[in-house]
Structure formats: C-alpha cells, structure tokens
Amino acid sequence: MTEPLKIALAGLGTVGTGVVRLIETNAQLIARRARRPVQITAVSARDRTKDRGVDLSAYAWVDDPAELATREDVDVVVEMVGGSDGPALAIARTALAHGKSLVTANKAMLAHHGLELAETAEKAGAALKFEAAVAGGIPVVNGLIDGAAANAVERVYGILNGTCNYILSTMEDTGADFGDVLADAQRLGYAEADPTFDVEGIDAAHKLSLLASIAFGARLDFDAVECVGISQVKAADIAQAQDLGYVIRLIGMSEVDTAEGSPRLFQRVRPFLVPTGHPLANVDGPTNAIVAEGNFVGRLLFQGAGAGDGPTASAVVADIIDIARGEKGPAFAMPVAELEVMEPAASGHRVSSFYIRFTVPDRPGVLAEITAAMRDAGVSIESMIQKGDPDQDGEVILAIVTHPGPESGVVEAVRILDGSASLIAPPLVMQILGS
Amino acid sequence: MTEPLKIALAGLGTVGTGVVRLIETNAQLIARRARRPVQITAVSARDRTKDRGVDLSAYAWVDDPAELATREDVDVVVEMVGGSDGPALAIARTALAHGKSLVTANKAMLAHHGLELAETAEKAGAALKFEAAVAGGIPVVNGLIDGAAANAVERVYGILNGTCNYILSTMEDTGADFGDVLADAQRLGYAEADPTFDVEGIDAAHKLSLLASIAFGARLDFDAVECVGISQVKAADIAQAQDLGYVIRLIGMSEVDTAEGSPRLFQRVRPFLVPTGHPLANVDGPTNAIVAEGNFVGRLLFQGAGAGDGPTASAVVADIIDIARGEKGPAFAMPVAELEVMEPAASGHRVSSFYIRFTVPDRPGVLAEITAAMRDAGVSIESMIQKGDPDQDGEVILAIVTHPGPESGVVEAVRILDGSASLIAPPLVMQILGS
Structure with missing residues (x-):
C-alpha cells in the first residue's frame, strides 16, 4: 500500500485552504498514520486569481468541478463548496457515480440528500464520509x-x-x-x-x-x-x-x-x-x-x-486517512437498506420539568389567571420567580418552573392562556435537562 | 462477510462476564454494525464451578487457556486474566504467535510488554487491540x-x-x-x-x-x-x-x-x-x-x-467489532519498527506555576527561612496562605503559589530547605495546570 491516495478539492474557501495547509504541514505524519502518502492532485474553485495564502501551483486547476469525477488521477473528491443543492450536490452525485469516494463537511446537503448519496456510494463501491459535518473537529x-x-x-x-x-x-x-x-x-x-x-x-x-x-x-x-x-x-x-x-x-x-x-x-x-x-x-x-x-x-x-478552518480540516483529513487505510464502511454505519424506518415520535407523553417565562403587565389578577391555567392543565408548579421592578412600559418578567410532568400539560396551559390580556407576549417554554 | 467472527474469552471475572452479557444482549446490533455475527465459541477460567450469573453452557470450556490459541474455532482471544506477567502474558504471546488476534484490557501487561506483543502480532498478521486498557469505556x-x-x-x-x-x-x-x-x-x-x-x-x-x-x-x-x-x-x-x-x-x-x-x-x-x-x-x-x-x-x-464491567466490556467489544470489519491496523497506530525512539525529557527547564505546601512549627523565623530559600533559588512568590490556627502539636500548614518559572528553581528551593528545623515534614510540590 505505498501507492499515494490522490485527492481533489472542490471549493477553496477557508475550509478548503485549511485542508491544503493541513495536508502540506502534516504530510509525513499523515503518510505514517495512513500507511501511504496522501497527495492533492487537482483543485477547483470559482475564482482562479484570488490570493488564498497557499501555493496551489503544484495542483492541476480545473474550472469545471464535474471534471474531477472523471480524472484518472483522483481517488477522493473533497466537496467544500457548500449549500444543500446546486453545485455541491452536483459534484457529490457525479463523483460518487463515477466511483470516487466523497468527503464533505456539508451538513445541509447531507441532511437533505444523505440517503441518496449513501446509496450511490454503496452501488459504486465508494466511501461517503462526513466527520466534519456533525461537530467540526470533534470525532x-x-x-x-x-x-x-x-x-x-x-x-x-x-x-x-x-x-x-x-x-x-x-x-x-x-x-x-x-x-x-x-x-x-x-x-x-x-x-x-x-x-x-x-x-x-x-x-x-x-x-x-x-x-x-x-x-x-x-x-x-x-x-x-x-x-x-x-x-x-x-x-x-x-x-x-x-x-x-x-x-x-x-x-x-x-x-x-x-x-x-x-x-x-x-x-x-x-x-x-x-x-x-x-x-x-x-x-x-x-x-x-x-x-x-x-x-x-x-x-x-x-x-x-465545532467550527473553524483548522478543526474542520482535521476532521476532513481524518476521513481521508480512513479511506487511505481502506476503511470504507457504509456512510451511516450500516447499508441504507438496513436502516430502520422510524416515524417521528410524539412528545406529549414525555415527562420533564419545564421553565415557562411570561411577560405580563404589573397589575392584580395576572398571577391568579396564570396559576389557574396551570392547575386546569394539571401542571404542578415547583417554583416561581419574579425579579426586579416593572420596566418603563409596566412589563414584568415572571418565570415558573414546573415539577416533572407530561409535556402535554404545559402545551395545554399555554393554549389556555393564548390570547389572554394577562400576557403581553407569547410565553417562552424551555425544557429542563435532567442531570 | 457473513462468516461469524469467533471469540474465545480467557478470564471470567467481572469484566469477562460483562463481555459475555454484552455480546449476548446486543448480538443483533453488533452483527449489523460489524457486518457479520460475533460469536463466543470457547471460554477459560480457573474455576469452572463458580456461579458467574451468566449461562456459559453454549461455549466450549477449556481448562488450559493456552489451548485457545490452537483451536480451529477461535479467531480472536480476549485476555481478561490480568497481571503484567504470568498466565496473562503467556496467553497473549501464544495467541498472537498462532495468528489469533488479541483483545485485552490489561494495561500493566501492555506497559511492560506492549512492543514485544505488537511485533508478534505484526509478524503473524494478527491484530492487537486494547481500547479498554487506557480509559475504560472511553474510546x-x-x-x-x-x-x-x-x-x-x-x-x-x-x-x-x-x-x-x-x-x-x-x-x-x-x-x-x-x-x-x-x-x-x-x-x-x-x-x-x-x-x-x-x-x-x-x-x-x-x-x-x-x-x-x-x-x-x-x-x-x-x-x-x-x-x-x-x-x-x-x-x-x-x-x-x-x-x-x-x-x-x-x-x-x-x-x-x-x-x-x-x-x-x-x-x-x-x-x-x-x-x-x-x-x-x-x-x-x-x-x-x-x-x-x-x-x-x-x-x-x-x-x-474509566472502569466498571459495562464500560470496559463496551471497549473490548468495540475492538472486536473493528476486527470483524477487517480493521487490523498496527497496535500503536504504526508498525513498531517505525515508532521513534525518544529519550526521556528533562524537566528542570519546564516553566510552570507551582503550589508548595510546608508543614511548619508555629514560631518566629520560619517564614523568613522559607522565603529566603525561595529568593536564593530564584523562585518568585505570587501568594502565600496560612489558614487556621496551629493544631494540638503546634503544627501549621503554609502554602505558597509561585509565579511561572522553571521547575529547577522549585527543586532547588526544596533542596535548600532539606533537613531544616523549620520543616516538620518534607514539602509537597504540585504543578498548576495552565488554563
């Protein structure tokens, strides 16, 4: 396995140039860890003349990124164009369809087209990897x-x-x-x-x-x-x-x-x-x-x-090293056909404590109306805070923390209060994370 | 790749039985993720009669763990016997020499014999994996x-x-x-x-x-x-x-x-x-x-x-799944021959802040002697705390925090004070971690 793994980069923004810098700076180390050299062969971006602070003269410049998918000297296409559709998706589809492995940090594209791309990769025997798409540099x-x-x-x-x-x-x-x-x-x-x-x-x-x-x-x-x-x-x-x-x-x-x-x-x-x-x-x-x-x-x-050119490049190149080592497992850990179809879960029965913030006028009766709505919805109040004086408009912030109970109760309490003259703005409901 | 990966367990303490429980409980999931079933075929421990809370009747019982290395129905030996030498090391050496992959949580054995075992694994084309040896369940x-x-x-x-x-x-x-x-x-x-x-x-x-x-x-x-x-x-x-x-x-x-x-x-x-x-x-x-x-x-x-049977079993089986997927890279990320020989670094030049705690008698002159030693060693004091009254023996705890400086200064200050009547016990020096 001393044949280099040949990489093409589509998109040379901050992350793209970060990947160039990383592969050049850590080249020796990457070769030792990947057990073969990793070599950039071709790059593509919109503007060839822009100064990106890295020397690109050693790499073939390709105006049309679709061409990367058909070049003999490319094993892996790294898509860093961005956007859920358009050019990024076209590059991803074409590269995978031609059997090139694809590495991307593009969460929007994957969220919308991830399964389709994973299936294309499986059919072509190529890898689809996206460590950088989920949490920047965190593996x-x-x-x-x-x-x-x-x-x-x-x-x-x-x-x-x-x-x-x-x-x-x-x-x-x-x-x-x-x-x-x-x-x-x-x-x-x-x-x-x-x-x-x-x-x-x-x-x-x-x-x-x-x-x-x-x-x-x-x-x-x-x-x-x-x-x-x-x-x-x-x-x-x-x-x-x-x-x-x-x-x-x-x-x-x-x-x-x-x-x-x-x-x-x-x-x-x-x-x-x-x-x-x-x-x-x-x-x-x-x-x-x-x-x-x-x-x-x-x-x-x-x-x-979770972001930044260095950390994102770190995750992109980790994926490239995996591919260099021959680790080309399915994109979503198992083949698309084996992924379970799961309907969205309802949330009404979920038990939690909640924080509910009300913006209310500073006048009698408001508290009685809110607490009555809570009672009628079966929501048990653990504590209530009203801090500070009313602001210049006479508005007061009132926060309630509930005892653990089904989420449907809180939704119902908010529904009861909808349109009430006791509320200046819609309440903000936040769930409390269990320890 | 639907041929099962066949596992033998050597050692059935809490971690060993944890591995049995995990492989049985999550069998289906493991097969989906490993892309082939993982199957325990043989087990070995000192006492066959002990009740371990798991049913072992489906697995071959082997009295002599060395036998696991030569069985046809074993691809991977999991060593959970423990101890840096003795039976654990014998099992590890024999298994690897016979081309069986080895998974272990045994940090003491690896710290002393890791390179030798990694070389044996490389020669035999087997994997040596030890995720569970470093930080329990943390990958x-x-x-x-x-x-x-x-x-x-x-x-x-x-x-x-x-x-x-x-x-x-x-x-x-x-x-x-x-x-x-x-x-x-x-x-x-x-x-x-x-x-x-x-x-x-x-x-x-x-x-x-x-x-x-x-x-x-x-x-x-x-x-x-x-x-x-x-x-x-x-x-x-x-x-x-x-x-x-x-x-x-x-x-x-x-x-x-x-x-x-x-x-x-x-x-x-x-x-x-x-x-x-x-x-x-x-x-x-x-x-x-x-x-x-x-x-x-x-x-x-x-x-x-960092410990416990569940987390440790999780790391052991993660290694097994890697092997099932054919990921058998070198134990220490690169072949032993490529690892750099590095001499131990000296520490005197290292710059840090330190906390130094003195146990001293409650009498005049003590502070002067300590601060003079600091001065003579070139150590700059940032703060000093003496909390509480002397205890019944007239002892006082005195803590000094230094400005950042080379470690050699602190060592020298402690040397100057060695044997002084102003110190009831040797000082305790702790480094302060930078943020």
Missing part, C-alpha cells in the same frame, strides 16, 4: 460508528452550534441581550451576516439528523426535527436560570421512543435549561459537545471546536 | 488513531484513574482526609484492598505510557514515566486550592519536548492544581477524561466511565 461520527459500536445508544444530545453557544455564554457572562451579543458575534466573525441558519437552530437540526441516524441505525429524517432557536431568549431568562442553578444552552436531542409500540424517532433542537453540575453546562464559547448514552458504556462526552 | 485510543489522525498531537493529558478521582473529589465535597475517604472507597468497591497501584499513580502511569506512544508515534517507555500519587494530599491542600480557584486532580501528562534538540518524551503522573474553569476540573467521581491537543484540531476532550 463524534467516528466515536459512534467505532468507539461506541458495541452499545445500543439510548440517547444522543449536545451542543451542536458554536454560534448559539457563543451567544448564550456571552449573554451569561455580560448580562447583555440577544441582539447586542449577536451584533458583536457578527463583528467578530462568530456569526454570519444572515444568522438565521445558526440562531434559529436549523444548522443544529441538520447535524442532529445525521447523529440520530448513525446512533440509532434509523433512516435519516431531517424534516421531522422539531426546531426552535435562541432568538427569543432574554437576558432576564439567563439571570433567572442562574438563580435556579441552571444555564441555558441550545441542545439537539434525539432518542428512540417506544411508548407508542413500534420504535419512533424523537428529534428536538431547542434551548434547554442545563443544571450547572452537568458537563454541558461548562461548555462555553464556540465549543461543541456531544453526549452519547449507551446501554453498556453509560455516558460518553466528546468535546472540542 | 480514546480510537479517538487518537482515527479521529485525531490528521494532527501532530502537541500534548495529551488527563484523569486516568477513577479511584484517585473518586477520592480527591470526595475529599473536596466532604472535607475528609485521604485515609478516611480511601477506607470508604474500599468499602464501596471503588478501591482495591491493596490500593497501591491506584493511589500511587502506577495504574495511571501504565495508561499514560500507552497514550503517549499512540499520540506521538514514540516507542512505549513505561519505565521513564515520572510518577507521584495522591497519598500525600491533605484535606488542607484541597481547601487551600479551592480558596485559590483550583481543584486537585491526579493528572497524567505527556508531550514531546524539543528544548534539548532532538525530540524527547515527557511523561508525568502527579497531582496537579487545575483551574476551576478547566474542563478537567468538573470531572468528579470515578470518571476519566482525556484532553488531546492537536496542531489543527485544537483541544479535544473525551470523557466517560
């Missing part, structure tokens, strides 16, 4: 497919979006409100100009759908991920959570639910209250962390940088 | 060999002994002294009747030597691990560390040091002061956690159960 796909392979995974959950985690932990440290911290994050490059995919939880949902499929051997089902972002979280929520012994984190969580008979797939991205003693509560800044709970291993935690 | 060997494969690892360190971590974090929570917590841990089964291997850091040193070899591509060198345990840590140290913003953890740390020209291997197991904001500071109870710092990925953290 959690490998951790689930290899490290935890002996376990029935009972639950997988974690912090999957670095932008949201940066915003929430900065709100925590500074007391600033969401909008101000987002603006800072945009200036610092931690958030995109259009932050929707990150702050509304869509990016985390893409990643969660991939994790869930691998962890549970289930068919990928991105459309079924229930998804709420962090844009409604206020500085007051974070302060109240802290008083109660919690921090707020955007958590993606998935498990197999058998309450309705056949196994169903529960997938949720939402802000959670996390007890300060929980390992995820100590994850600050743009860091990601994933917990996998197995029936023999118990709780495993994988933590590291 | 950190896999994480380094696969997940972080693209990186030059700059440093690897962590909490590698659950018994010590249980004792230290319990001392922290209860204020109790080492001896009392150890006795409790022995009653609860967290510590052995003879706790030397654990509390003196030898078990952590075994594991660190394996980690270092894999992380740095260096020849295993257990004898060069500098090793100090936790038996000298007092409740007063923990209280003082807390006041300063630290917790105390037994840390194994390794890095490649190039200060002396050619790369040298630094390997140390010692109690460290860990800043409370560091991920390792939040690791409590019998949990293990390992940090690997790579030149592209940055800091990765792997955390989970």
Whole structure:
C-alpha cells in the first residue's frame, strides 16, 4: 500500500485552504498514520486569481468541478463548496457515480440528500464520509460508528452550534441581550451576516439528523426535527436560570421512543435549561459537545471546536486517512437498506420539568389567571420567580418552573392562556435537562 | 462477510462476564454494525464451578487457556486474566504467535510488554487491540488513531484513574482526609484492598505510557514515566486550592519536548492544581477524561466511565467489532519498527506555576527561612496562605503559589530547605495546570 491516495478539492474557501495547509504541514505524519502518502492532485474553485495564502501551483486547476469525477488521477473528491443543492450536490452525485469516494463537511446537503448519496456510494463501491459535518473537529461520527459500536445508544444530545453557544455564554457572562451579543458575534466573525441558519437552530437540526441516524441505525429524517432557536431568549431568562442553578444552552436531542409500540424517532433542537453540575453546562464559547448514552458504556462526552478552518480540516483529513487505510464502511454505519424506518415520535407523553417565562403587565389578577391555567392543565408548579421592578412600559418578567410532568400539560396551559390580556407576549417554554 | 467472527474469552471475572452479557444482549446490533455475527465459541477460567450469573453452557470450556490459541474455532482471544506477567502474558504471546488476534484490557501487561506483543502480532498478521486498557469505556485510543489522525498531537493529558478521582473529589465535597475517604472507597468497591497501584499513580502511569506512544508515534517507555500519587494530599491542600480557584486532580501528562534538540518524551503522573474553569476540573467521581491537543484540531476532550464491567466490556467489544470489519491496523497506530525512539525529557527547564505546601512549627523565623530559600533559588512568590490556627502539636500548614518559572528553581528551593528545623515534614510540590 505505498501507492499515494490522490485527492481533489472542490471549493477553496477557508475550509478548503485549511485542508491544503493541513495536508502540506502534516504530510509525513499523515503518510505514517495512513500507511501511504496522501497527495492533492487537482483543485477547483470559482475564482482562479484570488490570493488564498497557499501555493496551489503544484495542483492541476480545473474550472469545471464535474471534471474531477472523471480524472484518472483522483481517488477522493473533497466537496467544500457548500449549500444543500446546486453545485455541491452536483459534484457529490457525479463523483460518487463515477466511483470516487466523497468527503464533505456539508451538513445541509447531507441532511437533505444523505440517503441518496449513501446509496450511490454503496452501488459504486465508494466511501461517503462526513466527520466534519456533525461537530467540526470533534470525532463524534467516528466515536459512534467505532468507539461506541458495541452499545445500543439510548440517547444522543449536545451542543451542536458554536454560534448559539457563543451567544448564550456571552449573554451569561455580560448580562447583555440577544441582539447586542449577536451584533458583536457578527463583528467578530462568530456569526454570519444572515444568522438565521445558526440562531434559529436549523444548522443544529441538520447535524442532529445525521447523529440520530448513525446512533440509532434509523433512516435519516431531517424534516421531522422539531426546531426552535435562541432568538427569543432574554437576558432576564439567563439571570433567572442562574438563580435556579441552571444555564441555558441550545441542545439537539434525539432518542428512540417506544411508548407508542413500534420504535419512533424523537428529534428536538431547542434551548434547554442545563443544571450547572452537568458537563454541558461548562461548555462555553464556540465549543461543541456531544453526549452519547449507551446501554453498556453509560455516558460518553466528546468535546472540542465545532467550527473553524483548522478543526474542520482535521476532521476532513481524518476521513481521508480512513479511506487511505481502506476503511470504507457504509456512510451511516450500516447499508441504507438496513436502516430502520422510524416515524417521528410524539412528545406529549414525555415527562420533564419545564421553565415557562411570561411577560405580563404589573397589575392584580395576572398571577391568579396564570396559576389557574396551570392547575386546569394539571401542571404542578415547583417554583416561581419574579425579579426586579416593572420596566418603563409596566412589563414584568415572571418565570415558573414546573415539577416533572407530561409535556402535554404545559402545551395545554399555554393554549389556555393564548390570547389572554394577562400576557403581553407569547410565553417562552424551555425544557429542563435532567442531570 | 457473513462468516461469524469467533471469540474465545480467557478470564471470567467481572469484566469477562460483562463481555459475555454484552455480546449476548446486543448480538443483533453488533452483527449489523460489524457486518457479520460475533460469536463466543470457547471460554477459560480457573474455576469452572463458580456461579458467574451468566449461562456459559453454549461455549466450549477449556481448562488450559493456552489451548485457545490452537483451536480451529477461535479467531480472536480476549485476555481478561490480568497481571503484567504470568498466565496473562503467556496467553497473549501464544495467541498472537498462532495468528489469533488479541483483545485485552490489561494495561500493566501492555506497559511492560506492549512492543514485544505488537511485533508478534505484526509478524503473524494478527491484530492487537486494547481500547479498554487506557480509559475504560472511553474510546480514546480510537479517538487518537482515527479521529485525531490528521494532527501532530502537541500534548495529551488527563484523569486516568477513577479511584484517585473518586477520592480527591470526595475529599473536596466532604472535607475528609485521604485515609478516611480511601477506607470508604474500599468499602464501596471503588478501591482495591491493596490500593497501591491506584493511589500511587502506577495504574495511571501504565495508561499514560500507552497514550503517549499512540499520540506521538514514540516507542512505549513505561519505565521513564515520572510518577507521584495522591497519598500525600491533605484535606488542607484541597481547601487551600479551592480558596485559590483550583481543584486537585491526579493528572497524567505527556508531550514531546524539543528544548534539548532532538525530540524527547515527557511523561508525568502527579497531582496537579487545575483551574476551576478547566474542563478537567468538573470531572468528579470515578470518571476519566482525556484532553488531546492537536496542531489543527485544537483541544479535544473525551470523557466517560474509566472502569466498571459495562464500560470496559463496551471497549473490548468495540475492538472486536473493528476486527470483524477487517480493521487490523498496527497496535500503536504504526508498525513498531517505525515508532521513534525518544529519550526521556528533562524537566528542570519546564516553566510552570507551582503550589508548595510546608508543614511548619508555629514560631518566629520560619517564614523568613522559607522565603529566603525561595529568593536564593530564584523562585518568585505570587501568594502565600496560612489558614487556621496551629493544631494540638503546634503544627501549621503554609502554602505558597509561585509565579511561572522553571521547575529547577522549585527543586532547588526544596533542596535548600532539606533537613531544616523549620520543616516538620518534607514539602509537597504540585504543578498548576495552565488554563
């Protein structure tokens, strides 16, 4: 096995140039670990003239990325173009159809077309690998497919979006409100100009759908991920959570639910209250962390940088090294045909404690109306906090923490209060993560 | 690849029976993930009559474990006998020499004989795998060999002994002294009747030597691990560390040091002061956690159960699944002949802050003598704490934290004070982990 593995790169943005830098910097080490050299042969991007800070003169420049799929001197195509459809998908389809292995960090494309691409790879005898798509540099796909392979995974959950985690932990440290911290994050490059995919939880949902499929051997089902972002979280929520012994984190969580008979797939991205003693509560800044709970291993935690060119390149090249070693197992740990079809799980019967935040006018009777709705919905209140005086508009923030109970009760209480003059804004409901 | 992979178990203690339970409980899942069934065919242990809570009647019972190496119906021997030499080593040597793959959780045997066994495996075309030997259920060997494969690892360190971590974090929570917590841990089964291997850091040193070899591509060198345990840590140290913003953890740390020209291997197991904001500071109870710092990925953290039959069985069967998939790469990530010979690194030039605890009589002049020794050794003092009144013997605990400086200065200060009447007991020096 001393024949080099020949790599083509499609897309030369920050991650693409990171991959070039990594393969050049660590070339000797990679050859020792992969047991054969890894060699870039061809590259493709939109603008040939742009200065990317790396010397590309040793590699063939290809204007049309589709050509990479047919070149004799390419074994693996690395897709770093981005976007769920369009050129990225075309490159992926063409490369796999021609029997080239594909490595990608493109979670949006995989969330929408992962099964189709995995099937194409299987038919062609090629590998499809995407470690970098789930949690940046953290080897959690490998951790689930290899490290935890002996376990029935009972639950997988974690912090999957670095932008949201940066915003929430900065709100925590500074007391600033969401909008101000987002603006800072945009200036610092931690958030995109259009932050929707990150702050509304869509990016985390893409990643969660991939994790869930691998962890549970289930068919990928991105459309079924229930998804709420962090844009409604206020500085007051974070302060109240802290008083109660919690921090707020955007958590993606998935498990197999058998309450309705056949196994169903529960997938949720939402802000959670996390007890300060929980390992995820100590994850600050743009860091990601994933917990996998197995029936023999118990709780495993994988933590590291969830984004950035260095960490992403590290995961991309780890996949390339696997391919160089001949480890070309199925993309989702088992062949697509063997993945179980699981309907989306209902959530009404799920038992948890909740934090419910109401924005209310400062007048008599409000509390009576809210507590009556709770009672009528069968929700038992553990504690209630009202901190500070009304603001200049006479608004007060009221937070309730419930005893553990079925989620349907909280939904019903919110429904009862819908449209009430006692509520200035719709309530924000956050689940409390068990320790 | 539907031919089953046939497994023989040597040793049926708690881990061995855990492996039986796991392979039986998760049989279907393992077959899907391994892409072929995994089947126990033969078992061997000292006492056939003992009730182990699992039904062994379906497996051939073999009195002489050496026989497992020659049986036609065995592809992989799982060694769970324990001990660095004796029967465990005989089983390992014989199995590999006969071309059977070997899976083991035996860190003591590997620390002493790992290279010899890896060479035997290479010659025979067999696999030698030991995920369970390094950190129980945590897939950190896999994480380094696969997940972080693209990186030059700059440093690897962590909490590698659950018994010590249980004792230290319990001392922290209860204020109790080492001896009392150890006795409790022995009653609860967290510590052995003879706790030397654990509390003196030898078990952590075994594991660190394996980690270092894999992380740095260096020849295993257990004898060069500098090793100090936790038996000298007092409740007063923990209280003082807390006041300063630290917790105390037994840390194994390794890095490649190039200060002396050619790369040298630094390997140390010692109690460290860990800043409370560091991920390792939040690791409590019998949990293990390992940090690997790579030149592209940055800091990765792997955390989970470091011992116990379920987690250990999880790691053993993960190795078996790798072998079933045909992933039989070299034991230490590269062939033994390619591992670099690295001399042990000196430590005098290493720059760090230190905590030095003195036990002194409560009389004038003591402080002057200690601070003069510090000055003469060129050690700069950042802070000094003396908490509480002298005890009934007139002894006082005095703790000094130094500014960052070369380790040689602290060694020299302690040398100057050696034999002084101002010291009732030898000082305890602990390094402070950088954040």
